Amino acid sequence: MSRASRTPREPIKEGSMTHRQVLEALSGLLLGMFVSILANTVVSTSLPLILSDLKGSQSAYTWVVTATLLATTVSTPIWGKFADLFNRKLLIQLALGVFVIGSALAGFSQDAGTLIAFRVLQGLGAGGLVALSQIIMADIISPRERGRYAGLFGAVMALGTIGGPLLGGVVTDAFGWxxxxxxALPVTIVAIVLLQRTLHLPPRVKRVVRIDYLGAALITSGVSLLLIWVTLAGSQFEWLSLTSWAMVIGAVVLLVVAIIVEFRAPEPIIPLSLFRNHTFSLSTVASLAVGVSLFGTSVYLSQYMQLARGATPTQSGLLTIPMMGGLLISSTLFGTVISRRGTWKSIMVSGSVLMLAGTTLLGTLDVNTSLVFVGVYMFILGAGVGMVMQNLVLVVQNTIEVRHLGVATSSVTFFRSLGGAVGVSVMGSILGSVVAAQITSRVAALSPANQADAGRLLGDGVIPQVNLLPDLLRIIVETAYGSGVGTIFLVSAPLALVTLVTVSMLPNHALGTETGIDRARDTNLVPAPEPTP
Known part of the structure; x- marks a missing residue:
């Protein structure tokens, strides 16, 4: 019987849920994913204005982004482990609740410090949404069929990343930042209701649960200390200072102890046996570089458009559409191709080549680069990310043991978020240093009167509102940010090469045809369905 001739309630390949039920459940998951992306992208175009209003510096600008990524990163493996132990439907609704509270509080921030703190709460909820949506998707859809549904996730990701900056710009210009x-609040509430009504997962077999609290605390502390060092080094203290060495040594010690604890824990947060799987280990390395491309471009291209090209928040959102358009088209198109043909490796290798090309081309940016060329470069990078990002999760889910499905999925997401957080921090530090050096050298060549104006308007380190500066200083600031953004993309290009190498080395396993629920029944992790009368 063809797919078209099936009745809406007839069970199909996706498992115990019908095709219609799968699409209904995905609607809630997609909304959850959408709001988690919206948390970062909707403020990206208005961050220069937000930080100017709250009297924040370039360091605070980086921290507003990094705080969410940091919280998302450290919480993702914990959410993933909980997904292997507890009710996944309840967990994703809890994540949505945490996210909506953080969003509401962030809107009432009175200074950069409180904004950063509430963004941490947003990140904790977003970590659960990103991990659990992909885990639940694996429960109800087989790897072979998941490609075309993963294209929907890619499309929603692109919509959130395209629409977020544009919506944020319009809202900021019309109603305030x-x-x-x-x-995001009404969308989150709708997602909770949809999941409650449409998501039906079988109960997991009850067993004694041992939560690795010590491992979770050590991993969280070690990764957090490492990210804080990356963020503050070069601005608050020197890279080779005593403080820097203390933070690095402390992070290394915490992570080494965490590895020892994870070896001995009955239920480790990240089972180290997963790294024996070549697909898993190579995918985690590739995800690091993908995170840098995804998060770094969304943050610093908006800064380039506003601070180097004089765009408004709304215009900035429109000008960054080509990158997310490339991601939307490639993820949807090639997701369908993967489901139809069952082959994935050539697509991922091609996407890695596009990522390397796009990142290298963006490394040529300066204040005079044609916006047409900038759009083409962004489209190339976006298409490459769309061909690689979701498929890294797919190939891991296809080869990993079903009892580790949750933690393996969240680990790939964890390393992507880790790459994004470290990448944004390092890129922000490099950008701040390059911009400060260029502004200082150019201001030194001005007349004493203009130098005095520069000291008054630019000397406090606060990100300026470029359109309010005198023409002479505006040109200096725009030139500095134009070449500075190009420099940070050029520095990140070798990471795209790492992605190409690791993706090329991935074992070319065929995609399976069983859902996560079916595989869990085979291993007695969920009870068998009752026989139909």
């Missing part, structure tokens, strides 16, 4: 945080 605080509404950037409030607009």
């Amino acid at each position: 605080r509404w950037n945080f409030f607009i």
Whole structure:
């Protein structure tokens, strides 16, 4: 019988749920994914204005982004482990609740410090949404069929990343930046209701659960200390200072102890046996570089458009559409191709080549680069990311043991978020240093009167509103940010090469045809369905 002739309630290949039920459940998952992306992208175009209003510096600008990524990163493996132990439907609704509270509080921030703190709460919820949506998707859809559904996730990701900056710009220009945080609230509430009504997962077989609290605390502390060092080094203290060495040594010690604990724990947060799987280990390395491309471009291209090209928040959102358009088209198109043909490796290798090309081309940016060329470069990079990012999760889910499905999925997401957080921090530190050096050298060549104006308007380190500066200083600032953004993309290009190498080495396993629920029944992790009368 063809797919077209099946009745809506007839069970199909996706498992115990019908095709219609799968699509209904995905609607809630997609909304959850959408709001988690919206948390970062909706404020990206208005961050220069937000930080200017809250009297924040370039360091605070980086921290507003990094705080969410940090919280998302450290919480993702914990959410993934909980997904292997507890009710996944309840967990994703809890993640949505944490996210909506953080969003509401962030909208009432009175200074950069409180904004950063509430963004941490947002990140904790977003970590659960990103991990659990992909885990639940693996439960109800087989790897072979998942490609075309993963294209929907890619499309929603692109929509959130395209629409977020544009929506954020429009809302900021029309109502003020605080509404950037409030607009996610109704969408989150709708997602919770949809999941409650449409997501039906079988109960997991009850067993004694041992939560690795010590491992979770050590991993969280070690990764957090490492990310804090990357963020502050070069601005608050020197890279080779005593403080820097203390933080690095402390992070290394915490992570080494965490590895020892994970070896001995009955239920480790990240089972180290997973790294014996070549697909898993190579995918985690590739995900690091993908995270840098995904998060770094969304943050610093908006800064380039506003601070180097004089765009408004709304214009900035429109100008960054080509990258997410490339991601939307490639993820949807090639997701369908993967499901139809069952082959994935050539697509991922080609995507890695596009990532390397796009990142290298963006490394040529300066204040005079044609916006047409900038759009083409962004489209190339976006298409490459769309061909690689979701498929890294797919190939891991296809080869990993089903009892580790949750933690393996969240680990790939964890390393992607880790790459994004470290990448944004390092890129922000490099950008701040390059911009400061260029502004200082150019201001030194001005007349004493203009130097005095520069000291008054630029000397406090706060990100300026370029359109309010005198023409002479505006040109200096735009030139500095134009070449500075190009420099940070050029520095990140070798990571795209790492992605190409690791993806090329992935074992070319065929995609399976069983859902996660079916595989769990085979191993007695969920009870067998009752026989139909």
